[in-house]
Structures are given as C-alpha cells and as structure tokens.
Amino acid sequence: MTTVPWRLRCTQTGTEYDGLDRRFYSDTGATLDVVHDLARVGEQVDLATFDARLSSKKRIDRSGVWRFRELILPVEEQWIASKPEGATNLYESSRLASYVGLDWLGLKHEGENPTGSFKDRGMTVAMSMAKRLGADRVACASTGNTSASMAAYAAEAGMRAFVFIPDGKIAYGKLAQALAFGAQTIQIAGDFDKALQLVQEVCDREGVYLLNSVNPFRIEGQKAIGFEMLQDLDWQVPDWIVLPGGNLGNSAALGKGLLEMRELGWIDRLPKIAVVQAQGANPFYTAFQKGEPLVPVQNAETIATAIRIGNPVSWQKSLRGVDASTGIVTEVTDVQILDAKAHVDAAGIGAEPASCATVAGAKRLVSEGVIQPDERVCGILTGHLMKDPDTVVQYHKGEMDALDESTRNAPVRCDATLDAVLGFVN
Numbered sequence: 001m002t003t004v005p006w007r008l009r010c011t012q013t014g015t016e017y018d019g020l021d022r023r024f025y026s027d028t029g030a031t032l033d034v035v036h037d038l039a040r041v042g043e044q045v046d047l048a049t050f051d052a053r054l055s056s057k058k059r060i061d062r063s064g065v066w067r068f069r070e071l072i073l074p075v076e077e078q079w080i081a082s083k084p085e086g087a088t089n090l091y092e093s094s095r096l097a098s099y100v101g102l103d104w105l106g107l108k109h110e111g112e113n114p115t116g117s118f119k120d121r122g123m124t125v126a127m128s129m130a131k132r133l134g135a136d137r138v139a140c141a142s143t144g145n146t147s148a149s150m151a152a153y154a155a156e157a158g159m160r161a162f163v164f165i166p167d168g169k170i171a172y173g174k175l176a177q178a179l180a181f182g183a184q185t186i187q188i189a190g191d192f193d194k195a196l197q198l199v200q201e202v203c204d205r206e207g208v209y210l211l212n213s214v215n216p217f218r219i220e221g222q223k224a225i226g227f228e229m230l231q232d233l234d235w236q237v238p239d240w241i242v243l244p245g246g247n248l249g250n251s252a253a254l255g256k257g258l259l260e261m262r263e264l265g266w267i268d269r270l271p272k273i274a275v276v277q278a279q280g281a282n283p284f285y286t287a288f289q290k291g292e293p294l295v296p297v298q299n300a301e302t303i304a305t306a307i308r309i310g311n312p313v314s315w316q317k318s319l320r321g322v323d324a325s326t327g328i329v330t331e332v333t334d335v336q337i338l339d340a341k342a343h344v345d346a347a348g349i350g351a352e353p354a355s356c357a358t359v360a361g362a363k364r365l366v367s368e369g370v371i372q373p374d375e376r377v378c379g380i381l382t383g384h385l386m387k388d389p390d391t392v393v394q395y396h397k398g399e400m401d402a403l404d405e406s407t408r409n410a411p412v413r414c415d416a417t418l419d420a421v422l423g424f425v426n
C-alpha cells in the first residue's frame with residue numbers, strides 16, 4: 001500500500017515502485033522518475049497559487065523550490081530542509097544580448113542560491129527525502145558544486161557527509177565550501193566518473209544515502225529553475241532555454257518539469273531546450289549528432305571543471321526533453337567559454353566557467369542561424385563567479401588563451417606615490 005502521493009517509475013519499462021522505496025534503479029537497472037498524480041496537483045493549485053505565494057512570509061513559500069511543492073514533492077512540512085533556496089534574479093542584459101547576437105536575452109542567475117549554485121534546488125528536496133527516510137549519513141561524487149551544497153545542507157540537518165571529488169580538478173571555492181561545512185572530503189585519484197562509480201558502491205554496501213542526481217528527488221528540485229523562470233516571465237514561454245550539460249541532471253529536470261506543466265495545461269507550448277557541452281567533455285553532443293546511444297568519453301578535459309564529465313548518468317532523461325521540445329545539443333571550445341565568461345563578468349553579472357558555456361552556446365547557435373535574433377532566449381547561469389577565482393585571475397593576467405585580447409583586465413603594479421597612481425587614473 002502506498003504511503004505517499006508520488007511514485008517511482010522505471011524509465012525503461014514503466015514498472016512502478018512505492019514513493020518511499022529506497023532505491024535509485026529499477027529491477028532492470030534503469031534510472032527512475034518521480035511520478036506525480038497530475039490530476040490531483042491540478043485540483044490543488046494553479047499558477048495564481050504560485051503568484052500569491054510570492055508575497056507570503058512563510059519560509060516554504062519564499063523558497064523558489066517549495067513554492068511549487070505540489071509539483072515537486074508533496075512531503076509533510078516537518079521533513080523539509082530549506083535554507084530557503086531559489087528566488088534568483090533573471091537579468092536582462094542588453095550588453096550580453098548584443099554579444100550573443102540577440103534582440104533580447106534573459107539570464108537566470110542560479111549562482112545566487114545559498115551555496116552559490118543551482119545545486120541547492122535539487123539538494124533541498126533530496127535532503128528532505130534523506131530526513132524522511134531516516135538517513136544519518138549522505139554522500140555524493142562531485143565536480144564541486146554538488147558537494148558544497150550537500151555539505152551545507154547536511155551540516156544543518158546534523159548528518160555526516162562524505163564527498164568524493166576528482167583529485168586536483170575542482171575549483172578552489174567549491175573545495176573550500178566542502179571543507180568549511182565539515183564534510184569528510186575524499187580526493188579520489190581519478191576523474192568524476194570514477195568517483196561516481198565508487199560512491200555508488202560505497203552507498204550500496206554501507207547504506208549511506210546517495211545524493212547524486214541519479215537520486216530522482218534531486219531532479220524534482222531542479223525542475224524549479226524552469227518553473228521560477230517562467231514565473232519571472234509572467235508565465236510567457238520563451239522560445240529557447242539554454243543551459244550547460246555535464247552529468248545532464250539539470251537539463252533532464254528542466255524537460256521533465258516543462259512537460260508536466262504542459263500536461264497540466266499551464267503552458268501551451270514548450271520552449272526549445274538547448275544543452276551546451278564543453279568540446280573536451282562532449283559525449284551527449286556526439287550522441288545527438290549521430291542519433292545514436294551515448295558512448296562515454298575517456299579522459300574528459302575542459303577548463304569548465306564543473307562539466308568535466310565523460311559518462312553522464314542522465315543522458316536518456318535529458319534527451320527526452322530535448323526531443324520533445326525539438327531542441328538541440330551543441331558544444332563550445334574552452335576559449336569560447338572563457339570569452340563568454342569575460343563578457344558575462346564584465347557586464348557586472350559574473351558566473352563560473354561552466355555557466356558561461358550557456359552564453360557561448362547561445363552565441364554559436366545564433367551565428368549558425370539555429371536561433372533567430374528576434375527569438376526570446378533565456379539562459380541559465382549555473383554557478384557564482386567566486387566559485388572559481390583562479391580561472392578569473394589567470395585569464396586576466398594573460399595566463400590562459402583568449403579569443404580577444406581586449407577582454408583582459410590585468411592588475412597593474414604601481415609605486416606608492418600620488419604621481420604614480422594618478423598616472424593610472426587619468
């Protein structure tokens with residue numbers, strides 16, 4: 001007998017499991033979806049409910065995730081672990097629109113979440129499930145942001161946290177967060193894909209609750225980026241939503257949430273989803289181009305360490321949304337990412353390298369005529385500029401390749417005299 005209103009469904013066979021079944025794979029080994037009773041959701045809430053919650057003082061209404069709770073996870077409030085997250089800005093930057101080649105560009109800055117990345121949206125939901133299921137230990141493999149987020153939520157919930165990170169390949173801001181929030185941080189002598197394999201084995205053996213995006217509750221929380229973006233736009237559907245793809249949980253979530261909204265009749269069409277990969281970590285791009293199943297990339301490499309992933313777990317789920325929306329998967333080079341980042345940063349918005357793959361990807365798609373200049377495009381900036389200060393400083397000091405030297409802003413040395421300083425001011 002089911003105890004909760006949601007169920008878990010095998011993405012391949014459709015076999016269903018109880019919503020509190022502590023499993024991440026079906027009996028056939030496929031990933032799971034959380035399935036909601038949409039008819040019930042439609043009776044309980046509508047878009048006006050979500051708008052009314054914007055002026056509420058309740059914490060769960062202020063959260064840009066739990067504001068949409070009926071369609072995210074209708075769990076009892078006592079289990080909810082919220083900071084609260086979301087409620088991020090959608091920047092309209094004419095400067096960046098013209099860089100990309102568009103009349104209008106909106107950028108949803110997920111770096112404005114409590115731990116500085118979009119990961120908080122999925123984490124609040126999966127951590128609430130961890131509490132609901134009585135877990136006392138949680139773990140994840142991460143390129144940095146998931147571990148920072150998990151460490152923070154675990155610290156608040158009083159759980160022990162174990163993070164598995166690729167040795168030497170995560171940005172300093174993220175490593176600092178995991179350490180500061182008290183997670184046991186294990187630097188694996190291998191890449192993210194190896195770390196993910198190991199953490200899954202550890203969790204299976206030891207009964208530690210896994211908080212990677214193979215955990216379907218992470219995906220439910222991440223759906224809220226799309227919901228909140230549409231709410232920011234007064235429920236007007238943009239033509240495109242562009243976002244970076246690494247392990248592909250986020251794009252999977254975006255597609256799932258939008259499809260549910262359409263089924264509920266809350267939107268009448270889907271925005272096209274464009275997933276942008278880094279060229280050195282592009283298995284999804286290659287699979288999409290060939291129309292074939294994904295073949296993992298060995299030794300993935302990119303300056304955007306957040307998306308340095310060769311074997312993405314959620315590629316099939318992500319493809320569902322890309323296909324349903326007649327969207328696209330593209331790739332960009334590291335210098336294109338750094339150039340886009342220099343412009344995003346110089347616009348006073350700022351974001352970490354992986355986030356700027358969004359802007360680089362949009363620019364490429366406009367230049368190829370895939371996106372028309374007058375189409376309404378929203379991009380997701382996934383992480384804060386301060387996550388990866390090393391890349392910023394190295395770039396501006398000229399220690400990394402640039403497409404355009406004029407984007408550099410190197411610090412200058414100066415004698416400690418008024419005359420010398422005035423030389424730079426005038």
Ligand code: F0G
Pocket residue numbers: 117119141142143144145146147213244245246247248249250251306307352354355382383
């Ligand atoms: N952007 C940033 C800043 C990220 O941290 C990630 C993923 C992505 C984009 C890609 O999202 O994996 O859902 O396709 N970071 C994960 C982590 C892998 O461990 O923090 P995705």
